[in-house]
Amino acid sequence: MCDRGAVVTGIDASAGMLEQARRRLGDDADLRVADLADPLLFPDGAFDDVVASLVLHYLQDWGPTPAELRRVLAPGGRLIASVEHPFANSLGQCLAGQETNYFQTRNRTEEWTMGGQTAQLSFWDRPLHAMTEAFTAAGFRISVISEPPALPSAQDLAPEQSV
Known part of the structure; x- marks a missing residue:
């Protein structure tokens, strides 16, 4: 998504799930524990x-x-x-x-x-x-x-x- 110009924000209650998302999305995604x-x-x-x-x-x-x-x-x-x-x-x-x-x-x-x-x-x-x-x-x-x-x-x- 990010590679096609999308600005991606993700939330999850689990820091571990966000880490998996970070591996897939890269450092440009805004991922937050919430x-x-x-x-x-x-x-x-x-x-x-x-x-x-x-x-x-x-x-x-x-x-x-x-x-x-x-x-x-x-x-x-x-x-x-x-x-x-x-x-x-x-x-x-x-x-x-x-x-x-x-x-x-x-x-x-x-x-x-x-x-x-x-x-x-x-x-x-x-x-x-x-x-x-x-x-x-x-x-x-x-x-x-x-x-x-x-x-x-x-x-x-x-x-x-x-x-």
């Missing part, structure tokens, strides 16, 4: 585009964050966000024999092993309507909601489901 749950330390209208890829599910309360993302966008700016499919998490819990309620915002904890280290990760699942309402309440106009198709191998995991 928490999306806190007010962002950028002026109003600072960015033409904001990308929030697979990070919002770590937040219990979505109220303040979309409003902050809207605040730092320039007029006409775009937010590009990706989230885990809300029904997939509910379905996964059902298939594992756990009780779940798709329409409820709920905390889900998973144990992940990466690089030889195990960590407990906490996610906040919420139904699609709660996600879209958080963005529209913050003043966003949603232009596209898209769902990529499931991988063909997903059929092996749940043969009774049509994917």
Whole structure:
């Protein structure tokens, strides 16, 4: 991106993740340790585009964050966000024999092993309507909601489901 003229700013709560980004983006990118749950330390209208890829599910309360993302966008700016499919998490819990309620915002904890280290990760699942309402309440106009198709191998995991 930087090599094509983009001015890139990145935030993450993890200094280690920012170091990986630094290796990919080089020294021209402005990378900062920050928490999306806190007010962002950028002026109003600072960015033409904001990308929030697979990070919002770590937040219990979505109220303040979309409003902050809207605040730092320039007029006409775009937010590009990706989230885990809300029904997939509910379905996964059902298939594992756990009780779940798709329409409820709920905390889900998973144990992940990466690089030889195990960590407990906490996610906040919420139904699609709660996600879209958080963005529209913050003043966003949603232009596209898209769902990529499931991988063909997903059929092996749940043969009774049509994917």
